Amino acid sequence: MGENMRIQLPSIIRELLMKKAGLAGVLIVSIISLLSILAPIIAPYDPLDQRLDERLNPPSFRHIMGTDKLGRDIFSRVLYGGRISLFIAISSVALAVAIGILIGLISGYVGGSIDNALMRITDMFLSFPALILALAIAAMLRPGLVNVIVAIALSTWPQYARIARAITLQIKSEPYIEAALSIGSTRIRVLATHIVPMVIPQIMIQATLNLGGAILTAAGLGFLGFGVPPPTPEWGLMVSEGRDLIQSHWWISTFPGLMIFLSVVGFNLIGDQLRDILDVRYRV
Amino acid sequence: MVLLEVKSLRVYYYTPRSIVRAVDGVDIYVERGESLCIVGESGSGKSTLGLSIAGLIEPPGRVIDGEVIFDGEVIVSSRFTKTYGYLGKRITMIFQDPRAALNPVMRIGDQIAETLVHSRGMEPGMARERALELLRSVEIPDPNRVVNSYPHELSGGMAQRVVIAIAISTEPDLIIADEPTSALDVTVQAQILRLLKRLVRESGRSLIFITHDLSVAMEICDRIAIMYAGKIVEEGSIKDIIEKPLHPYTIALLGSIPRMGSKRSRLSVIPGEPPDMGSPPSGCRFHPRCALRFHPCDRSEPAPIRYIDGRRIACFLYGGGDEPPKA
């Protein structure tokens, strides 16, 4: 990846923080991330600790977010759940980006029948709504953290492949690419050191915008029972656990739901702002 | 008889970073039937000058000072720009990329006819006939096919001929051509230049031809004005400029053209780069790159001196300051 990106990163972050939307997004995401990372220190209780004599308690000083039907402190579970959800979001996006870039680059650069084949495969994946696809994949695999990540990644990689392919097609016959070949670079090297740096900015924008979606999808899978298995605290699962009791014991679903909402909003704000910044800078 | 006169024209561009003084005090004139070439490199302001004369300066560009007088009437000044009745009728313009000047979704014949209907009130039927005639007059070999073609179906040379056809269709008094042949092959360029020369001569029109190529200027024009960093540094007839160039920049430009006898010798080189027009050098704009500079050159700007034979030179070597002229 170009040193260019590394040098530019601080200034990009600075620009991000100067706009209200970007600042808000960064604040939200930072706070949530910080709380999640510090969960072992902040959480007043063990998230798996069941206190059957304190079941279904509304929010109070002892349990600021109340307890669930097994007497577990919801606040602690929300904090630990943050770690899970953020981890799933980032990992699944990273995996999707990796798969997408690989396929997109090969498709765009090699062209011909390989391009055709890969694009038809991409089309197949795109013909399903992402959530349904993630669901189907998660259902086929055993429940578990890694499989949730895989399921989400497999349902979202096509858009990155499309972006990578489009940019590759656009630049592969540019003179600076030919020049690289003329000095003895192999085609793989050209792909990795010349084409990838041109692909990264657009992909980054898309990836950041999708982080919120990934959290939502993970929560959705969790809600439907295809995500991380209980008793692991995961926001979607927690919402699901409280759904029968929503009218009488609103806090069980509401707090994790609020966290989902806030983190999605936070990532979306960052993503939007980033797109505005990077579109201006990185016009290909 | 003077057709066009530009007096003390200043055109600046107001950009967020700086004020670009693209045209900074230019005086030139063109007589009826005369071809004047404005020769300059990129950044010299020659294109801006051409656009100013045609009244095509848009924000962030502004005419700060001076006037453009066409056939006795002021058409451009710092207070107003009067293009109605002039631009597209008596003054027409040709640009470098012909395909950018043509509507990609209209057939050629329709585009030419549209100009005629709009500016001369011709009937569409007559306009079509005239379009064919015009295509013939610009030496297009198969006018019947071209009249029904779209711009992308034509080669660069053909498209430029079409643009020229449109430019002469209104029988203008003055044609301004901004690098019309720079993007064309050399044999096509030669044909287009011959065509322009013929059209101008036959009709007694005036031509302002803007180019960076001194040899093209020598081919097509009667008089040349050399432009550098927003100012005219030398002006004279072709013969004078080639045989007796005065300004150091002109001399260096002539010396940098590879030609017979230059084999294996080094081309004369102008050191450095053209100046940043947002902050031009003090005094004579060329002085940082001038081999013959001496002490007044970085202090004040030389005023143009008009010699008897229509020749002008703005250089302290020939006077124009408080010092007596150096030989």
Added chain:
Amino acid sequence: MSLLRLRNIGKYFPIRSGVLMNIRGYVRAVDGIDLEISSEDTYAVVGESGSGKTTLGKVSIRLLEPTFGSIEFMGKDVTKARGRDFLEFRLSTGMVFQDPYRSLHPRKTVIDIISEPLRIRGYDESDIAKRAEEYIKLVGLSREHLYKYPHQLSGGQRQRVAIVRAIIYNPKLVVLDEPTSALDVSTQAQILNLLEDIKKEFRLSYMLITHNLQIVYHMANRVSIMYLGKIMERGNVEEVFEKPLHPYTLTLLSSIPAAEHIFPQIVRRRKINPVGEPPSPSDPPKGCRFHTRCPFAREACKTIEPVLEHIEGNHYVSCHLWREIE
């Protein structure tokens, strides 16, 4: 010593159309060319658009694979070389591209761009830094320029960077594809002088691809005039410029603006005003490819394709009528 030898080299591009992208025909960009460049030659390949000169340049160093014919470099056949042999060939040749605004990677610094060939070769990092500095000064730029991005440089400066990139690994042959067409006249002079200096210093050979006969006269010692994929006339520059025989060569010379001032002797002999436009290389005329634009064309010219005939010395012409033109 023969450096590069092309024998009957050809490059055809398939034309595909239709839903199934069937091959409808071929653009015969380069159609059977023989060419030999010796040590320390500046060999000019001259032509207009559609002549195939740029394609020839790229095929010569196998940036494009030839459709037929052979490429011999320093005595070795490299037409199908692969692996180590191919890398050796690559590192003995270089190319400077036409458009300085597109031939440098927009996201890399100058030092990254010029160091790349050395990295590929496996040079030591400290060696690379030293060499980069040495060469950047050689082309008239300074150390500060090493850390700039292409968009911060002018056209002339970018072209200098492109030149460094092409020579920093000491190739023997450099293909120059219209190296100054995109530059101002004064910058052009600087770059031409620089190329001349570098050639002497590093004892390089150049394949100079251009449409500008003035530059050819100034810099080259050998020239081939190309038209629609074939060579019309070739020889030493003195031979061809003093006694141009092919009508296309005469047309090119006559087309130079203000030719009377630039090449007066030549033009006084015979001036041919050009007519028509270069036809499309996908459908070249039968017989002599130039006959549609040739003022001397006869019946034979329309049906029989002429071959290169030896005139004297290194001078060859491909024309049925050269004796009459003489």
